[in-house]
Amino acid sequence: MSSELLFSIIAIFLLAALVPIGMVATTILGPRSSKEKIKNEAYESGIKNVLGGVDQKFSVKFYLITILFLIFDIEAVFMYPWAVNVRELSWFGFTEMVVFILLLLTGLIYILRKGVLNWR
Amino acid sequence: MNQPVELQPDETFVLNVGPQHPATHGVLRIKMEMNGEYIVHAETVVGYIHRMHEKMGEIKTYPQFLMNLSRLDYLGAMGYSHCHALCVEKAAGIEVPKRAEYIRVIMVELNRISSHLVWLGAFIMDLGGFTPLLYTFQAREHILDMMERITGARLTYCYIRFGGVSRDIDDQFIQSARDFMPYMRKELVKYHKLVTGNIIFKKRLIGMGHISPEMCRKYGASSGVARGAGINFDIRRNEPYSVYPELEFEVPVYDGCDNMSRYMVRMDEIEQSLRIVEHALDQLPDGPVMPKKAPKNIKPPAGDYYQATETARGTFGVRLVSDGSTTPYRMKLRSPTYSNMHLFDEACKGLMIMDAMAMMGTLDLVIPEIDR
Amino acid sequence: MILTLTILLAVIIAIAWAAFNAAYLVLAERRGAGIIQRRPGPNINGPFGLLQPPLDGIKLMAKQLIIPDGADKFMYISAPVLVMCPAIMSFVALPYSDWLQAQNIDVGLLMVFAFASMGTMGIVFAGWSSRNKYSLMAAMRSVSQAVAYEIPMIITALTITLMAGTTNLDAIVAQQSENFFHWNIFPLFGETHNILMPFSFLIFFICSMAETNRAPFDLGEAEGELVAGFHIEYGSMGFGLFFMGEYANIVIGATLATIFFLGGWSCPFGLFPGVWWFLIKMYAIIFTIIWIRWTFPRTTIYGLLNLSWKILIPASLVNLLLTAGLMKVF
Numbered sequence: 001m002s003s004e005l006l007f008s009i010i011a012i013f014l015l016a017a018l019v020p021i022g023m024v025a026t027t028i029l030g031p032r033s034s035k036e037k038i039k040n041e042a043y044e045s046g047i048k049n050v051l052g053g054v055d056q057k058f059s060v061k062f063y064l065i066t067i068l069f070l071i072f073d074i075e076a077v078f079m080y081p082w083a084v085n086v087r088e089l090s091w092f093g094f095t096e097m098v099v100f101i102l103l104l105l106t107g108l109i110y111i112l113r114k115g116v117l118n119w120r
Numbered sequence: 121m122n123q124p125v126e127l128q129p130d131e132t133f134v135l136n137v138g139p140q141h142p143a144t145h146g147v148l149r150i151k152m153e154m155n156g157e158y159i160v161h162a163e164t165v166v167g168y169i170h171r172m173h174e175k176m177g178e179i180k181t182y183p184q185f186l187m188n189l190s191r192l193d194y195l196g197a198m199g200y201s202h203c204h205a206l207c208v209e210k211a212a213g214i215e216v217p218k219r220a221e222y223i224r225v226i227m228v229e230l231n232r233i234s235s236h237l238v239w240l241g242a243f244i245m246d247l248g249g250f251t252p253l254l255y256t257f258q259a260r261e262h263i264l265d266m267m268e269r270i271t272g273a274r275l276t277y278c279y280i281r282f283g284g285v286s287r288d289i290d291d292q293f294i295q296s297a298r299d300f301m302p303y304m305r306k307e308l309v310k311y312h313k314l315v316t317g318n319i320i321f322k323k324r325l326i327g328m329g330h331i332s333p334e335m336c337r338k339y340g341a342s343s344g345v346a347r348g349a350g351i352n353f354d355i356r357r358n359e360p361y362s363v364y365p366e367l368e369f370e371v372p373v374y375d376g377c378d379n380m381s382r383y384m385v386r387m388d389e390i391e392q393s394l395r396i397v398e399h400a401l402d403q404l405p406d407g408p409v410m411p412k413k414a415p416k417n418i419k420p421p422a423g424d425y426y427q428a429t430e431t432a433r434g435t436f437g438v439r440l441v442s443d444g445s446t447t448p449y450r451m452k453l454r455s456p457t458y459s460n461m462h463l464f465d466e467a468c469k470g471l472m473i474m475d476a477m478a479m480m481g482t483l484d485l486v487i488p489e490i491d492r
Numbered sequence: 493m494i495l496t497l498t499i500l501l502a503v504i505i506a507i508a509w510a511a512f513n514a515a516y517l518v519l520a521e522r523r524g525a526g527i528i529q530r531r532p533g534p535n536i537n538g539p540f541g542l543l544q545p546p547l548d549g550i551k552l553m554a555k556q557l558i559i560p561d562g563a564d565k566f567m568y569i570s571a572p573v574l575v576m577c578p579a580i581m582s583f584v585a586l587p588y589s590d591w592l593q594a595q596n597i598d599v600g601l602l603m604v605f606a607f608a609s610m611g612t613m614g615i616v617f618a619g620w621s622s623r624n625k626y627s628l629m630a631a632m633r634s635v636s637q638a639v640a641y642e643i644p645m646i647i648t649a650l651t652i653t654l655m656a657g658t659t660n661l662d663a664i665v666a667q668q669s670e671n672f673f674h675w676n677i678f679p680l681f682g683e684t685h686n687i688l689m690p691f692s693f694l695i696f697f698i699c700s701m702a703e704t705n706r707a708p709f710d711l712g713e714a715e716g717e718l719v720a721g722f723h724i725e726y727g728s729m730g731f732g733l734f735f736m737g738e739y740a741n742i743v744i745g746a747t748l749a750t751i752f753f754l755g756g757w758s759c760p761f762g763l764f765p766g767v768w769w770f771l772i773k774m775y776a777i778i779f780t781i782i783w784i785r786w787t788f789p790r791t792t793i794y795g796l797l798n799l800s801w802k803i804l805i806p807a808s809l810v811n812l813l814l815t816a817g818l819m820k821v822f
Contacts, residue, residue, distance in 0.1 A: 024727035031556040042624040045141040069639035076646040083653040248790025254529040
C-alpha cells in the first residue's frame with residue numbers, strides 16, 4: 001500500500017471523526033430539542049404544510065441534465081490518462097482523441113438541437 | 121374537459137409563497153401551483169394586514185381620518201393624504217392658498233422620489249443584487265431628513281391639512297432641496313452605471329414578464345405598469361389637479377411591456393420628479409399656507425365626490441359620499457397596487473419562479489396599501 | 493506510529509487552516525461588502541471586528557439544533573458533515589509552497605476534483621431530507637448547476653494536465669516556477685506557447701464560482717424566491733457547517749486557480765519565492781469573487797444552465813482540442 005493511499009484513508013477517517021464534533025457540540029451546548037409542534041414544522045413561508053407534502057413528482061428536466069452530466073464526466077475521466085501521456089503518444093494518439101472529442105461535440109450539438117436544454 | 125389538459129393533478133405541486141417570505145415585502149401570500157420550476161397558476165391571498173381603513177373613514181370625522189391616509193402606503197404616504205385632502209376640499213369648498221398647494225406638490229414629489237428609491241433597491245434585491253439597496257437608502261435618507269425637519273415625521277406624515285399644510289417651509293429647506301437636485305442626478309447616473317448596464321440585469325429584464333396593454337386595461341393597472349406597457353396615461357397630466365398644469369414635466373412611457381420598460385419608467389419618473397420639484401421651487405409664490413379662517417367643523421354638502429391623483433404607486437382615488445354630517449356616509453379608497461397585483465396571476469402563467477418574482481418586483485407592491 | 497502521528501498533525505493543520513479561512517472569509521466578505529456598500533460592516537467585536545468569527549461560532553454552537561418533523565434524521569444530520577468533510581479533504585492535497593503541503597499526491601488534481609464534487613451530495617441530502625418544498629427545489633437546482641459546471645471545469649483542468657503532463661499539483665507549479673511570463677495564464681517563455689490560456693482561466697474562474705454556489709450563481713440559496721435554499725431548515729451548527737463548507741470551497745477554487753494559472757508560490761519577478769506569494773494571489777482571487785458577489789444580481793436557472801451547456805462546455809472542448817493541437821505542433 002502506498003503511503004499516499006494510506007495517508008488518504010487515515011485522513012478520511014480522521015475527518016469523519018472530527019467534523020461531526022461540531023454537530024455534537026451543538027446538541028450538548030444548545031438547548032434540548034423540544035417537542036413543540038409548531039417549532040418543529042418545516043418552514044413554508046409561515047403556513048402549515050397543508051398544501052401537500054414533498055413527495056410529488058418533480059420536473060424531469062433536472063434528471064435529464066444529470067444523466068447528460070454522467071456521459072460527459074465519464075468522458076473526462078477517459079481523457080485524463082491520455083492528457084498525462086500526450087507527449088509520449090504519437091500523432092495517432094492525438095488523432096484518436098480528436099475523433100473522440102469531435103464525436104462528443106456532435107453528441108452535444110445533437111442534444112442542443114433536440115431542445116433538451118431549451119427552457120421556455 | 122374541453123380545455124387541453126396537459127398536466128395530471130399529481131404532476132403539479134403547490135408552493136406557498138408568503139405571508140412570511142423575503143420576496144413579498146410584507147405579508148402578501150401567493151399560492152403557486154407549480155410544474156417543476158414553472159408556474160401553472162398563482163392565487164394571491166390578501167388580507168393579512170387588513171385594518172378597515174374604509175370603515176374607519178366612515179365612523180371618524182374628516183379631520184380625525186386625516187392621519188389614516190398616511191398609513192396606507194408607508195413609502196409614499198404624502199401622495200395619499202394629498203388626494204384625500206383634495207377630495208374633501210372639493211366637497212366642502214375650501215380654498216387652498218397657492219403657496220400651500222406648491223408646498224404640497226414639492227412634498228409629494230420628494231416623497232415619490234424616496235418611494236421609487238426604495239422600490240429600486242428592493243427590486244434589485246429581489247433579483248439578488250444587494251448593494252444598490254444601500255445606495256438608494258442613502259439617497260433616500262437625505263429626503264427623509266429634509267421632510268422630517270418640516271413635517272415632523274419620516275414615514276407617516278400628517279402634514280397636509282384641509283385648506284393647506286401644517287407648517288410653512290423655510291429657507292433652509294429650500295436650500296437643502298436645491299442641493300439635493302444635483303446630488304440625486306449624480307446618484308441616478310451611478311445607478312444606471314451599476315444596474316442598468318449590467319448584463320445579467322439586462323438578461324433578466326428585457327423581454328421578461330410580459331404585461332400587455334390589454335391586460336393593464338382589464339385589471340385597471342396604472343403607474344409604471346401601465347406606462348411600461350405603452351399606455352400614455354398619467355393623472356397629473358390627463359386629469360390635472362393641484363398646480364400640476366403650471367409645472368413642466370414629461371410622462372415617461374415605454375412600450376416594451378416587459379420588466380425593463382417598467383423599470384425604465386420608474387427611473388425616468390425620478391428624474392421628472394426632480395424636475396417638478398426644481399420648477400416648483402422656482403415658482404414658489406409668497407403668502408399664507410393656510411386660509412385665513414380654516415374651517416373647524418367640516419360638513420360637506422350631501423353628494424358624491426371623487427378625486428384621483430397620481431401617487432408613487434399609481435392612480436389613487438378617494439370616493440367620498442357625504443350625507444351632510446360630520447362623518448362621511450361612505451369612504452372608498454381605490455388603491456393602485458390592489459389592481460396592479462391582480463395582474464400577477466395572468467402575467468406569471470408559464471413563467472419560472474425566478475422570473476415571476478422579478479416581475480412581481482416591477483409591480484411595486486406595498487402590502488398595507490393593498491389590504492387597506 | 494510516527495507516520496500516523498504525522499498524518500494526524502497534517503490533517504489537524506488542514507482542518508485548522510480550512511476552518512480559519514472559512515471563518516475569517518466571512519468577516520472579510522462582510523467587511524468587503526461594507527466597503528462596497530458605503531458602510532462600516534462588523535467593527536464592534538475586537539479591533540476591526542476580528543473577534544466576530546469566533547463569537548459567531550460560539551453563538552451558532554449554543555443554538556438549538558431543530559430537526560423538522562418528518563425529516564430523515566440520519567440524512568438531515570449527515571448532510572452538513574458531507575459538505576464540510578470533502579472540502580477539508582481537498583485541503584490535504586493542496587500545495588501552498590514547496591514544503592507546505594500535507595501530502596504530495598501524484599493524482600492530486602483528480603483527488604481534489606473528486607472530493608470537491610462530493611459536496612453536491614451533501615446539498616442533495618440536505619434538500620431532500622428537510623421535507624420542505626423550497627429546499628427540495630433548491631437541491632434540484634444546485635445539483636443541475638454543480639454537475640453542469642463540473643464538466644467545463646474538469647475539461648479546463650485537462651488542458652493544464654496536457655501542458656504539464658502530470659496530475660501532480662506540485663509538479664504543475666514547478667513548471668511555472670520562474671517569472672510572470674512562465675505562468676500558465678500568460679505562457680510566453682515556458683515550455684509551451686499556448687495563447688489560449690487566458691481563455692481557459694476565464695472558464696475555470698466562472699466554473700469555480702458556479703461550483704461553489706457563489707453569487708451571481710447562488711441559485712441554490714436564492715433568498716428572493718426560495719427563502720434560503722437547501723439549508724432553509726438548518727440552524728445552529730448545521731447551518732454553520734454549510735457556511736464553512738461554502739467558504740472552504742471558495743478557498744479551494746481560488747487555490748486551484750492559483751496553482752493552475754498563476755504559478756503557485758513563484759514570484760512574478762523571480763524574487764523570494766515562497767508561501768506568501770501564494771497567499772497574495774489566492775486572496776486576490778478571493779477578493780475578486782467577493783467583489784463580484786456584491787456587484788452582480790443573480791442569474792436565472794436557465795441562463796445558468798445555458799451558459800454552461802451551450803457556451804462553456806463546447807468552448808472548453810474546443811479549447812482542449814486546440815491546446816492539444818498546439819502541443820503537438822510545437
